[in-house]
Amino acid sequence: MKEEIHRLSCYVENKPGVLARIVGLISGRGYNIQTLSVGPTEDGTVSRMKMDVLGDDRVIEQIIRQLRNQVNVIEVMSRRKGS
Numbered sequence: 001m002k003e004e005i006h007r008l009s010c011y012v013e014n015k016p017g018v019l020a021r022i023v024g025l026i027s028g029r030g031y032n033i034q035t036l037s038v039g040p041t042e043d044g045t046v047s048r049m050k051m052d053v054l055g056d057d058r059v060i061e062q063i064i065r066q067l068r069n070q071v072n073v074i075e076v077m078s079r080r081k082g083s
Contacts, residue, residue: 001056001057001058002056003054003055003056003059004054004055004056004080004081005034005052005053005054005080005081006052006053006054006055006060006078006079006080006081007050007051007052007078007079007080007081008049008050008051008052008053008060008063008064008067008076008077008078009048009049009050009076009077009078010022010048010049010050010051010067010073010074010075010076010077011041011046011047011048011049011073011074011075012046012047012048012049012070012072012073012074013045013046013047013072013074014040014044014045014046014047015072018047018072019038019049021070021072022049022067022070022073023036025063025066025067025070026051026053026063029063029066031053031054031055031059031063032053032054033051033052033053034051034052034053034054035050035051035052036049036050036051036052037049037050037051038050046074052081060078064076064078
């Protein structure tokens with residue numbers, strides 16, 4: 001399978017430690033985050049994270065499943081970068 005950059009967009013609870021847990025989840029499994037952007041939404045209790053991750057479809061699906069299992073993650077969306 002071909003590795004491509006995928007943009008992962010996550011809505012997460014705006015609480016201390018959430019960013020560290022998510023980054024640790026991805027990097028701890030040996031995947032590299034190419035870019036990372038985090039900011040609050042209009043609802044101050046929710047933040048949006050945008051990450052570009054290099055991997056094939058199987059790897060990205062695994063990361064998405066693991067993110068969705070995190071307590072503080074509200075929603076996860078993915079698309080190939082450039083699509």
